[in-house]
Amino acid sequence: MMTGTQYLASLQDGRTVFLDGARVHDVTTDAGLGQSARIVARGYDALHRPGPDARNPVFTIPRTAEELRARCELLTKHDVTLSLSAVAMALLTSSTELTHADPAAGERIQHWFDDCATRDVRFAELITDAKGDRMLAPSQQDDPDLYVRVVDRDSTGVVIRGAKFHTTAGPIVHELVVLPTKRMKPGEEQYAIACAVPADTPGVIQITSSHHARHGHPRDKPISAKLAIPDSMVVFDDVHVPYERVFLDGDVARSAVIAHSLGLWERLSGVAHMAHLGDQLAGMAQLVAEANGTAGISHIKDKIADIVIYATMTHACLEAALANSEVGADGMLLPSELYTNAGKLHAANHYAVMVRHLHDIAGGTIATAPSFADLANPETGAFVEKYLRGAKGVSADERLALFHAIRNMTADEWGGREAVSWLQSGGGLFAQRTVTRNHYDMAHAKATARALMEPIDD
Ligand SMILES: Cc1cc2nc3c(=O)[nH]c(=O)nc-3n(C[C@H](O)[C@H](O)[C@H](O)COP(=O)(O)OP(=O)(O)OC[C@H]3O[C@@H](n4cnc5c(N)ncnc54)[C@H](O)[C@@H]3O)c2cc1C
Structure with missing residues (x-):
């Protein structure tokens, strides 16, 4: 498991993040984002257990009522990045159904999940698309990129383009998990894409916000100091995603x-x-x-x-x-x-x-x-x-x-x-x-x- 210090070091990976009109070269030292990163780092330290077999309990699959209750209690005691592991639970829950069209989907999800547990990483959930005119389907929008879509592919993976909104914790997590926001229709296969993208992948651009006070007396903001995590607009500017990180690819029937x-x-x-x-x-x-x-x-x-x-x-x-x-x-x-x-x-x-x-x-x-x-x-x-x-x-x-x-x-x-x-x-x-x-x-x-x-x- 990672310590808080190791977690902070893991964020110094050259990811592309902008805040208040300027590029943030190191999210851990930025006045606002750094405070959020340190909140998460304290959580890492609180959960840390030594040894190669130690595992963050958030990766425990609940199989009994006690385990489900323990999961809820764990989430309420920690910052929101732990709750965002919901996206990993959702992928596991869906994997049986996804294997109907893609027999290897379940294996890829399980392999990715185990790898995330071993690396002790945190997730962001990227569902909410730009959406343009809310009454129009993705394929009817005047700009086809208003929903994240596959624009190219080769033998190694897909290339995605688009933007996801309101991505809580985007700048301070490791895995950006992209999901279709709703059920796609036949003809909208390019929009039926679910995948996991490392936050430092070339072409991933986060335009973020920080809810931390950057001046004033610390006792004036006691709650945001403990809880405030940033939200990002995440742009995928033609981002290559290898197939082993793709969990849904064109299956409109199961896109939701x-x-x-x-x-x-x-x-x-x-x-x-x-x-x-x-x-x-x-x-x-x-x-x-x-x-x-x-x-x-x-x-x-x-x-x-x-x-x-x-x-x-x-x-x-x-x-x-x-x-x-x-x-x-x-x-x-x-x-x-x-x-x-x-x-x-x-x-x-x-x-x-x-x-x-x-x-x-x-x-x-x-x-x-x-x-x-x-x-x-x-x-x-x-x-x-x-x-x-x-x-x-x-x-x-x-x-x-x-x-x-x-x-x-x-x-x-x-x-x-x-x-x-x-x-x-x-x-x-x-x-x-x-x-x-x-x-x-x-x-x-x-x-x-x-x-x-x-x-x-x-
Ligand atoms: C602080 C914050 C954090 C968030 N974190 C995340 C996150 O981590 N990841 C993520 O993916 N999302 C996140 N969300 C997004 C959240 O799920 C969306 O805000 C929500 O789904 C609404 O989408 P929207 O903001 O695009 O609003 P809109 O879709 O524009 O909706 C506005 C209103 O219009 C209605 N509406 C829109 N379209 C239709 C339609 N076709 N038919 C009927 N009614 C319609 C909606 O029901 C709603 O009442 C976050 C939001 C906030 C505010």
């Missing part, structure tokens, strides 16, 4: 199989994270109410109760998803589609309302609080200390910590990114609603409704 499977693993991780997030929102709401002296007011108690119920319902969906898991074709345990999707939809759908409650409870200082640097400044510190105090015994330092945490979590650049992410991640609300409906037992529901209409049998 991997994305569907990824949806399940992504949303399971989303439910697990959001259950945890619900607890954090509830805790933050209670703490700030106590600090402000408002914890006994009835409308504040009602709003905190709403957040508590939100967190509890999300936990309940996670439990139901695990309890109703099913064994897949290869013995891998798959969480329930119904409860996973309903849980993710519930959590994403109501997140904005819970944040509104938190903002309402906390008050406007979450937006306007002075910096910790102002508390430390001898010219202003005494004023901040005197006027930022809250309920009896609650210091300005304690309240500032709460206000900055809530701002960082929900109301600044990182908080805004998180709000959009919880809504859109795992394919967005529409996809989660559709999958939930498709897995709901409507025949049973209709039968129960009909039973209500039956006259009493005297």
